Amino acid sequence: MARSYFGTDGIRGKANEKITPELALKVGQSAGLIFQRGEGRHRVVIGKDTRLSGYMIENALVAGFTSVGMDTLLLGPMPTPAVAMLTRSMRADVGVMISASHNAYEDNGIKLFGPDGHKLSDEIEAEIESLIESDLTRRLSQPQDLGRARRIEDVRARYIEFAKRTLPRNMSFEGLRIVLDCANGAAYRVAPEALWELGAEVIAIGVDPDGFNINRECGSTSPQALRQKVRELRADVGIALDGDADRVIMIDENGQIIDGDQLMAVVAESWRAQNLLTRPGIVATVMSNIGLERYLASLNLTLERTAVGDRYVLERMREGGFNVGGEQSGHVILSDYSTTGDGLVTAMQVLAEVQRKNQRVSEVCRRFEPAPQVLQNVRAARAQLEKDTVARIIAAAHERLGATGRLVIRPSGTEPVIRVMGEGDNRELVEEIVAEVCHALKDAAIAA
Missing domain, CATH: 3.30.310.50 (Alpha-D-phosphohexomutase, C-terminal domain)
Incomplete structure (x- = not known):
């Protein structure tokens, strides 16, 4: 069956054109029906980024899920990896992230996670699409069985503690001056607080979302302002997340960009030295630079390539037992901690290596010379x-x-x-x- 709604990363398109309240309602109903398995109450967690259209889509999803008897827990603005993590930790039957990632505010999207926090398989997405196209009126809940909706207030603290626990207990970022660009997106509260709690001096930009400025001249796809700020403040490092914080790029003290290939090289070498790699290699896409492949080979590590898209990277990681993978764009998956890319956790792993080596970011993060x-x-x-x-x-x-x-x-x-x-x-x-x-x-x- 041809895919009518889902792409490589959920459903995405322009708000009120492809992504309408009607579609969101049907997605909620369809996913709610599919994930009601077993006895008792069923629940869904819903997070979003900071786009204006998020309010509209969130309310439509709530109507859809509650109309088929699912309780909805509303997280508010939260990173995509936080939604995946909270889906598992809160024992939800399904998780939803309302975001179009690094796209401009006019777009929005719906990403779905199963109870294990992983993105859905092609088979389940096809099942949802089939239900969307069907008449669902006879499958709606009776009045006494409708779901309830409530907002959860403590989720920011839960995600911050989760992110901090990915580091050794004695790790501190004291002495680091960090310029952090949150892209006016989903991590605008949690990321600065997490790095500050770890001891860093944090200068945050891109933390004033107004519904329209997500990813606008900021974030991982537009790092010019961050580069300028790092040089201006003589900071040790710059960190740029995207709108839903599942991607990250970094800037060294000289204002030079450190892309996802270099970040994966740092993590791979560090984890190899600590005997943390589950397999002697990593997974990346066909777009990763051949320089990364050569560098890994010098460490006796392999690079397995997939089609472009983090879902393909994760599929190969799960099949082959790898725990490090990602894309040149900065979408890095560390499966020991997360089921999807997590920009904050990736940056923390790199900063931990900077602290362990007591070297400049440029020395730690320039692991290879990229081929043209x-x-x-x-x-x-x-x-x-x-x-x-x-x-x-x-x-x-x-x-x-x-x-x-x-x-x-x-x-x-x-x-x-x-x-x-x-x-x-x-x-x-x-x-x-x-x-x-x-x-x-x-x-x-x-x-x-």
């Missing part, structure tokens, strides 16, 4: 990749790069766009090859 990487998008349909001329040029490109580089071609799942990424030791060669492939795709699109 070039990415271009071409407006062309997936079918153009099957054209003989395009296939020949792509095959020749792979041969020219050889073992010193990679060519990754990814059709978009949501629009007629093909993403062409090349990397290798010779930047000029990589740029030339990417340009040739893109030119071939454009010609094929015009001819079609």
Whole structure:
């Protein structure tokens, strides 16, 4: 069955266009019916980020879940990993995060977690989609069986304590001056408080959400303001989360960006030294730099690659027994602690290594020199990749790069766009090859 609503990370789209109150109501009813298993009362926890549309979607979800007899526990603005954790710790049957992650405020989304805190399987998502399209009126609860809704007040403290417990008991961030950018998003309260409680001097920016400014010129996708602030205040480090705080990038004392590949390298090396890796390697996507792969190999660690998307990374981690994985974008999954990416916990692990080594952030976090990487998008349909001329040029490109580089071609799942990424030791060669492939795709699109 074709997926009508769910993408690689829940349901996402523009508020009041794709993401409407009607859809949220049906999602609540459908998920509520599916996750009512066993006897007794059933409960759902619902968190959100700071988008204006979150109020609308939250109320519609509450109506949906309570109409099929599920009690709803409202968390308010909380990071996505906090919702996943609280779904487990509060013994909820299902968890919901209302967020469009790093997108602008106009978008919103609905992410669902099972009782184990993991994102739903394709099979359960297909089951929900089938129910959304069906007539649910006969499956609504009787008046005496309707669910109740209430807000939970102590969840911020619970998540902060959880995050702190991922560190050794004697770990302190005293002496660190940290500029923290919360993207005017879900972590605007919990992240500054957690780092302050660990002893750091925290200068927080992106902590004044107004419903419209989430991810606007701030956060992990727009770190310019953070870089400037780190240099201006002579801070030791900058930390940038995204709108729902499941991603993080860092800035060293010189204002240089530390991406997810470097962060995974730091954690992998640190955990290897402490015998904490469950497997001698990590999982990342096809977009991670070949420099990371080479660096891990120097430590006798492997890099297993998946398709782009944290759900694919997590699936491979669970299949292979890995406990470290993630994406170049900063979505890092440390499965000893969380079932999804957690920007705050990832940053804490890196800061702990900085404190253990008593070195500058630039010294700890520059683990390898990235190979030149070039990415271009071409407006062309997936079918153009099957054209003989395009296939020949792509095959020749792979041969020219050889073992010193990679060519990754990814059709978009949501629009007629093909993403062409090349990397290798010779930047000029990589740029030339990417340009040739893109030119071939454009010609094929015009001819079609």
